[in-house]
Amino acid sequence: MVNILETLKKLWLESGFMGFFASGGWKSLxxxxxxCVLLYLGIKxxxxxxxxxxxxxxxxxxxxxxxxxYHMGMWDAYVHECPYDAVYDYAxxxxxxxxxxxxxxxxxxxxxxxxxxTTDEIEEHLETAAKTGGDLTLDFQALVLSPDFDESIxxxxxxxxxxxxxxxxxxxxxxxxxxxxxxxxxxxxxCLIFIGVGAMTDFGxxxxxxxxxxxxxxxxxxxxxxFFGAILLGFGxxxxxxxxxxxxxxxxxxxxxxMLLAPALLGPIAIAAYxxxxxxxxxxxxxxxxxxxxxxxxxxMEQLREVSKTEKIVFPIVVAGFVILLLPSTAxxxxxxxxxxxxxxxxxxxxxxxxxxxxxxxxxxxxxxISVGATTVAAxxxxxxxxxxxxxxxxxxxxxxxxxxxxxxxxxxLSGGKINPLIGAAGVSAVPMAARVAQVEGQKANPSxxxxxxxxxxxxAGVIGSAxxxxxxxxxFGA
Amino acid sequence: xxxxxMPIGDAVVTAVMGWAVxxxxxxxxxxxxxxxxxxxxxKKHAPAPIPVPASGVAETAPAPKPAAPAAPGVAGDVKLYDTxxxxxxxxxxxxxxxxxxxxxxxRFISIKEVHKK
Numbered sequence: 001m002v003n004i005l006e007t008l009k010k011l012w013l014e015s016g017f018m019g020f021f022a023s024g025g026w027k028s029l030x031x032x033x034x035x036c037v038l039l040y041l042g043i044k045x046x047x048x049x050x051x052x053x054x055x056x057x058x059x060x061x062x063x064x065x066x067x068x069x070y071h072m073g074m075w076d077a078y079v080h081e082c083p084y085d086a087v088y089d090y091a092x093x094x095x096x097x098x099x100x101x102x103x104x105x106x107x108x109x110x111x112x113x114x115x116x117x118t119t120d121e122i123e124e125h126l127e128t129a130a131k132t133g134g135d136l137t138l139d140f141q142a143l144v145l146s147p148d149f150d151e152s153i154x155x156x157x158x159x160x161x162x163x164x165x166x167x168x169x170x171x172x173x174x175x176x177x178x179x180x181x182x183x184x185x186x187x188x189x190x191c192l193i194f195i196g197v198g199a200m201t202d203f204g205x206x207x208x209x210x211x212x213x214x215x216x217x218x219x220x221x222x223x224x225x226x227f228f229g230a231i232l233l234g235f236g237x238x239x240x241x242x243x244x245x246x247x248x249x250x251x252x253x254x255x256x257x258x259m260l261l262a263p264a265l266l267g268p269i270a271i272a273a274y275x276x277x278x279x280x281x282x283x284x285x286x287x288x289x290x291x292x293x294x295x296x297x298x299x300x301m302e303q304l305r306e307v308s309k310t311e312k313i314v315f316p317i318v319v320a321g322f323v324i325l326l327l328p329s330t331a332x333x334x335x336x337x338x339x340x341x342x343x344x345x346x347x348x349x350x351x352x353x354x355x356x357x358x359x360x361x362x363x364x365x366x367x368x369x370i371s372v373g374a375t376t377v378a379a380x381x382x383x384x385x386x387x388x389x390x391x392x393x394x395x396x397x398x399x400x401x402x403x404x405x406x407x408x409x410x411x412x413x414l415s416g417g418k419i420n421p422l423i424g425a426a427g428v429s430a431v432p433m434a435a436r437v438a439q440v441e442g443q444k445a446n447p448s449x450x451x452x453x454x455x456x457x458x459x460x461a462g463v464i465g466s467a468x469x470x471x472x473x474x475x476x477f478g479a
Numbered sequence: 480x481x482x483x484x485m486p487i488g489d490a491v492v493t494a495v496m497g498w499a500v501x502x503x504x505x506x507x508x509x510x511x512x513x514x515x516x517x518x519x520x521x522k523k524h525a526p527a528p529i530p531v532p533a534s535g536v537a538e539t540a541p542a543p544k545p546a547a548p549a550a551p552g553v554a555g556d557v558k559l560y561d562t563x564x565x566x567x568x569x570x571x572x573x574x575x576x577x578x579x580x581x582x583x584x585x586r587f588i589s590i591k592e593v594h595k596k
Binding site for chain 2: 213
């Protein structure tokens with residue numbers, strides 16, 4: 001007869017609730033609270049809801065103990081090409097010290113596990129040994145001779161270890177979110193989103209006033225300022241580059257750069273990038289008012305010239321060819337952006353343009369959000385580095401705005417007061433939010449001011465500028 | 480505080496060089512876009528060959544009619560009749576919002592205030 005109590009007890013012990021009482025379980029509870037806050041911001045406050053709701057729900061799912069939808073250890077093993085312990089979801093790579101285990105450390109690890117030590121205890125011991133110069137081989141021998149040593153566990157560990165993981169292994173061993181995350185890891189989602197962004201962007205104002213391009217370049221100042229700040233705060237070069245690109249105010253660019261340079265930071269960087277993009281109407285206006293005079297903000301700009309259809313068709317072809325030849329590492333982003341734009345402008349691919357703008361964009365956004373959210377595993381997210389990234393992200397956005405405004409002021413002087421410097425702030429790409437903010441601030445200074453179309457020029461130039469900045473950083477810090 | 484693996488001096492050089500590369504890339508792109516734009520505009524405005532009449536003397540074309548006086552308050556291409564710039568901007572924004580279309584996809588010919596009798 002079935003022992004009901006025993007079955008219930010087993011069910012309880014194997015339930016996710018027990019995970020909260022395990023070592024580090026409280027961190028999962030904190031992350032679930034973080035997910036709820038993000039959901040609140042997305043749903044109630046409408047902060048970039050299309051992505052933030054997905055990211056928040058991914059955060060929730062990945063931090064439910066026992067769900068097994070995403071395996072951080074597996075991706076560590078993929079990135080660092082080291083063996084992966086499927087049973088304990090543990091990559092033989094020390095993430096805290098950013099190094100792969102040495103052979104001695106690995107042997108010690110196996111022997112310690114065979115003696116019943118927890119992974120936390122093992123890591124603590126390895127850390128102490130690294131600091132004090134302890135001999136791990138001696139420790140290993142002592143463990144093997146200890147009465148607690150259980151040889152069967154050694155065999156079990158060895159059997160459970162999987163060598164260098166490939167996408168195929170991950171698709172075979174992983175959970176649902178691991179499989180969806182392959183699209184991020186392979187750089188597919190950000191590029192597909194860029195096709196949609198291209199199909200939705202009208203480069204007309206930029207073609208009509210090519211000087212706007214300079215404002216898009218100026219507004220990348222925050223990228224490099226935050227990069228420098230990140231170095232000062234102790235991040236490595238590739239991590240600092242990924243953090244800096246938050247200042248480009250372009251989600252897909254930030255995700256692609258981070259995925260290539262510092263995948264471990266993807267969760268906090270994506271969340272910071274999208275949250276600050278949603279906060280642009282709050283971040284930019286005080287800086288705009290502080291750095292410009294009432295007279296400058298009131299400037300009415302001349303009507304833009306009309307751009308012919310042929311110019312609009314030629315533009316994506318010329319830009320893609322030229323920028324990719326100049327900086328080949330921008331090829332995925334600029335190529336997809338301009339391809340999407342060509343679909344929009346040709347006039348003979350309306351169906352494809354429609355799919356890129358709507359169906360494709362929605363499907364990819366759905367996958368991207370939830371799989372990026374899945375990377376916010378408590379052990380990786382609840383660190384001091386996350387707070388530093390959030391702070392540096394804000395600095396990046398502020399200094400990008402400042403860079404755009406200052407060059408806008410310079411253009412105001414050089415043009416004899418014909419250019420409203422507010423449109424410089426729209427150079428941070430966040431399309432079309434930043435352009436709308438310039439329009440609103442311009443109208444506050446002069447109710448008959450209509451800056452939206454003028455601000456759209458620097459706004460879309462910012463997309464190209466941030467792609468070039470990303471291309472530069474990937475070239476410098478990429479493998 | 481942990482120390483970065485990148486010396487501060489290298490970080491400064493990389494940051495300055497990065498921004499300079501973005502500016503340089505953009506500046507070159509501006510040159511290319513302006514050149515292509517000029518090429519397109521030149522093609523568009525290329526003068527049509529003047530047909531030479533058989534007599535060898537160019538016929539005098541009828542003088543063009545004088546352009547109608549511009550409507551009071553013209554905002555770019557949009558002709559405004561009894562409408563202030565501010566009202567016109569608001570109307571255009573409202574129309575774009577109601578149609579759920581970006582403003583740059585709409586073309587306004589004129590805005591006229593209709594006086595009820």
